Every structure is written in structure tokens, then in C-alpha cells.
Amino acid sequence: MGSIGFDTKEALDRAKKRVDRLSETLGRTPTASVVTFGCQMNARDSEKLEGILESAGFEIIESEDADFLIFNTCTVRENADNRLFGRLGRVSAAKRSNPWMKLAVCGCMMQENVNVERIKKSYPFVDLIFGTHNIFTFPALLDAVYADENSGHMLIDLWDGTDRIVEDLPIRRKYAFKSGVNIMFGCNNFCSYCIVPYVRGRERSRRPEEILDEVKRLAADGVSEVMLLGQNVNSYGKGTDCGIAFPELLERVSGIDGIRRVRFMTSHPKDMSDDLIEVIAAHDNISRHIHLPLQSGSDRILARMNRGYDRERYLDLALRIKDRVRDAALTTDIIIGFPGETAEDVDLTIDVVKQAGFQNAFTFIYSKRTGTPAASFEDQVDPALAREGFDRLLKVVQETAAAETAKLAGTEGEALVESVNADDKALVTGRLSNNMLVHFPGDASMIGDYVRVRLTDPHGFYYIGKRIENT
Numbered sequence: 001m002g003s004i005g006f007d008t009k010e011a012l013d014r015a016k017k018r019v020d021r022l023s024e025t026l027g028r029t030p031t032a033s034v035v036t037f038g039c040q041m042n043a044r045d046s047e048k049l050e051g052i053l054e055s056a057g058f059e060i061i062e063s064e065d066a067d068f069l070i071f072n073t074c075t076v077r078e079n080a081d082n083r084l085f086g087r088l089g090r091v092s093a094a095k096r097s098n099p100w101m102k103l104a105v106c107g108c109m110m111q112e113n114v115n116v117e118r119i120k121k122s123y124p125f126v127d128l129i130f131g132t133h134n135i136f137t138f139p140a141l142l143d144a145v146y147a148d149e150n151s152g153h154m155l156i157d158l159w160d161g162t163d164r165i166v167e168d169l170p171i172r173r174k175y176a177f178k179s180g181v182n183i184m185f186g187c188n189n190f191c192s193y194c195i196v197p198y199v200r201g202r203e204r205s206r207r208p209e210e211i212l213d214e215v216k217r218l219a220a221d222g223v224s225e226v227m228l229l230g231q232n233v234n235s236y237g238k239g240t241d242c243g244i245a246f247p248e249l250l251e252r253v254s255g256i257d258g259i260r261r262v263r264f265m266t267s268h269p270k271d272m273s274d275d276l277i278e279v280i281a282a283h284d285n286i287s288r289h290i291h292l293p294l295q296s297g298s299d300r301i302l303a304r305m306n307r308g309y310d311r312e313r314y315l316d317l318a319l320r321i322k323d324r325v326r327d328a329a330l331t332t333d334i335i336i337g338f339p340g341e342t343a344e345d346v347d348l349t350i351d352v353v354k355q356a357g358f359q360n361a362f363t364f365i366y367s368k369r370t371g372t373p374a375a376s377f378e379d380q381v382d383p384a385l386a387r388e389g390f391d392r393l394l395k396v397v398q399e400t401a402a403a404e405t406a407k408l409a410g411t412e413g414e415a416l417v418e419s420v421n422a423d424d425k426a427l428v429t430g431r432l433s434n435n436m437l438v439h440f441p442g443d444a445s446m447i448g449d450y451v452r453v454r455l456t457d458p459h460g461f462y463y464i465g466k467r468i469e470n471t
Contacts, residue, residue: 038074051170219258297352337386
């Protein structure tokens with residue numbers, strides 16, 4: 001079993017002493033907040049940051065007026081960058097009104113030098129900048145931010161990469177009944193449009209015994225659903241001596257007492273094996289939802305994207321999953337407006353959407369990311385043409401998703417209740433094994449329960465349902 005390591009524990013003790021002194025100065029418990037942009041990997045990193053802050057003595061709140069505020073950034077698309085800089089501008093007023101406030105920026109954006117330089121120039125009130133590779137050093141960084149010699153200075157601690165995986169960092173889970181579990185970090189695929197391998201580093205897999213021990217601890221703590229996380233879970237264990245591949249790891253996790261549902265995110269189509277499909281088919285507590293990013297239905301564009309498969313191989317895989325896995329639901333990601341894309345290429349993508357029958361598709365207009373090969377392609381698509389293709393695709397996605405959803409009318413399923421419905425407090429919101437949301441009568445006491453529901457009224461991407469019984 002792994003450990004934090006003496007240096008990290010010692011740093012956390014030092015940070016706690018500084019927070020204790022801050023508490024005496026303020027006459028109250030200092031507050032902290034982590035604002036998360038981006039994917040499930042970022043969300044899991046934020047839980048670790050919150051765990052460290054809580055262990056150091058902060059009260060965790062959801063407010064950008066907190067005494068210690070962290071923006072955990074994403075850089076996959078340009079709008080995420082713009083959102084951060086807009087938020088930084090607004091926080092400047094809060095910092096002026098609270099002389100004790102500290103502001104940190106971390107995550108994927110900070111692995112790009114152009115963003116760091118922009119913060120140094122335009123947002124000098126930021127106290128701390130760190131990246132994706134050294135979250136485990138945050139206790140030491142927290143201690144350093146409050147050191148007298150660093151008062152008023154911006155601390156920057158960025159690593160080019162790491163092969164280190166630190167186990168057992170403090171974690172503050174967002175939910176009592178479900179949790180993400182990192183099984184690997186980084187990506188080796190280098191799709192031509194994607195910045196992730198440059199900011200998250202190369203693939204590193206956790207030891208299977210560490211993963212299984214973590215899931216067992218979660219189950220003992222009342223967690224019944226886990227999501228195994230990686231940029232490409234299908235390549236888990238490759239190039240390491242961990243001894244097992246992802247299908248076996250998934251099967252072992254599914255067999256842990258107390259775990260009623262196992263999800264995973266994300267699968268790369270080029271690496272999804274028949275062994276994995278068979279494991280999913282054989283175990284009812286493995287989610288019937290598979291997110292399988294398509295990105296394009298044009299072989300020419302797929303080759304330029306460096307995706308490693310063609311449309312025929314993708315469709316064969318999608319249809320094989322639906323044939324072998326009972327009640328399987330596929331979702332996907334699609335990029336429109338990739339350099340060189342034509343209206344005919346968009347037509348080919350739309351054709352795959354119709355044939356694959358996605359329950360949902362997350363569609364995006366291509367966003368040029370500096371440092372990726374595609375950013376230097378000369379045949380960038382006119383934004384108006386990209387928007388036209390996007391609108392055509394979105395219409396088909398909505399129609400297809402509605403048709404797939406409607407097929408479930410009158411069927412029953414088990415929903416894990418996640419929250420009280422935001423719009424109608426007489427309803428609760430649950431999620432089925434196939435990831436479909438269903439809203440049905442209930443109250444907050446049901447959160448974390450598995451409830452048998454009948455799907456009665458389809459609404460495109462979700463259902464209104466009727467409770468049958470607790471299970």
C-alpha cells in the first residue's frame with residue numbers, strides 16, 4: 001500500500017500551522033474554494049486539492065470570495081481559456097477587498113507557457129501557479145504561499161513532466177455514494193488536434209493493487225458506484241510490469257463487495273478489444289454506457305487527425321458492442337470544422353451518426369490549439385462554413401438521440417438517485433446503468449439509493465419516470 005511520503009506529510013503539517021495562525025488573525029476558520037474547468041480528470045484533481053486544503057484547516061465553500069481560491073483549468077478548447085481570464089478579472093476586486101485572500105491557478109492551461117506569461121503580465125495579483133504534474137506538492141506550495149518572504153510575490157512551480165504517482169493524498173469527495181478512481185494518467189496518442197499529451201504527459205498506469213485497495217476503501221465508506229478514469233483506459237497497463245490489462249482490472253473491480261455499479265471513461269476506439277466487450281457483457285454491474293469518441297466519419301479527416309481507425313472499423317466496433325452488450329448505450333464526441341473538412345466530410349460524419357445510433361453526442365467546432373500539429377495546417381476552415389456544418393450535424397444528433405431514447409419507453413431500470421431535481425423539487429434525478437437521466441417523484445432522503453423506475457415519458461436526452469420500488 002502506498003503512502004504520501006514523509007516530505008509531503010511534513011509540508012502539510014507546516015501548512016496547517018500557517019492556516020492556524022491565519023485563523024487566529026481572522027478570528028474565524030479560513031475558507032477555501034476550488035473552481036473546476038474541464039473533464040473528469042480535472043474534477044478528480046480538484047477533489048485532491050480540496051482534501052489537502054481541508055486537511056490544512058480550511059473550510060471548503062463554493063464561492064469565489066473564499067480566502068484561498070483555486071482555478072483548476074482546462075485548455076482543450078479556446079472558450080475554456082477565455083472563461084478563466086474573464087473570471088480572473090472579476091476576482092481582482094475580491095482580492096482588493098480582502099487583504100488575506102490568496103489566488104492560485106493550476107491545471108492544464110498552466111502547462112502552456114503563453115498562458116503563464118499572460119497571467120504574469122496582466123494578472124499580477126495571482127499568488128500561485130502550478131501545473132498538472134505536481135499536484136502532490138501542493139502542501140509544500142500552500143506552506144510557501146503563506147511564508148513571510150513570499151508575501152506579495154507570485155510563486156510559479158511548473159514541471160515539464162513526471163513518472164511519479166503519489167498514492168493516498170487527502171481527498172474530499174463531492175459525493176458520498178459515488179467516486180472517480182484514477183487508474184492511469186497522461187496520453188500517448190497525439191491526435192493532431194489535441195493538446196492533452198503535451199499538458200498531461202505520457203501514459204502512466206497505477207499499480208492494480210493500489211487501485212483495488214482504493215476501491216475497497218471506498219466501498220467500506222459507503223460508495224456504491226465508481227468510475228475508472230484515464231485519458232484512454234483501454235491502454236491501461238501497456239508498457240508497464242503491472243501484469244494485467246484493462247479488461248481484467250475492470251472485472252476485478254466489478255467483483256469487489258459493495259460496488260453495485262462500475263463506470264469507466266474514456267475508451268479510444270483503436271484500442272477497444274473484444275475481451276473488454278465480453279467482460280462488460282458478462283457482468284451486470286458494469287455500466288451499459290460506453291463513451292466512444294468518433295471525432296469524424298470521414299476517413300480522410302480521421303487520418304489527418306491521427307486517430308488510428310477508419311469509419312468502417314469504428315462502425316464495426318459500435319455495432320459489435322450493441323450486439324454483444326445487452327441494453328448498451330453509446331455516446332460520442334465529434335469535431336466539426338477540422339482543417340480541410342468539406343461539406344462532403346460532414347455528410348460522412350452524419351451518416352455514421354445515423355448508423356451507430358448514439359444516445360447522445362457531444363459536438364464541438366474545431367478549436368485551434370497552439371503547439372498541436374493541426375494548428376499549423378494551412379487549410380483552416382472558414383468559421384461560417386464550420387458553423388453551417390455544425391448546425392446540420394446537431395440537428396441529426398438531436399433527432400437520433402430522441403429516437404434512441406424513445407425506444408426505452410415503457411421499460412424498467414435501476415436508477416442511482418443523485419440529487420433533487422433543480423427545476424421541480426417534487427422530483428429527484430437518477431442515472432440508469434446506460435447513463436440515461438430519469439426524473440421521478442421523490443425527496444432528498446433517497447439520494448444515494450438505487451430505485452427501480454419505469455420510463456414513461458421521453459424528452460430527448462432524458463425521461464420522466466415512475467418509481468416502482470426500492471432495491
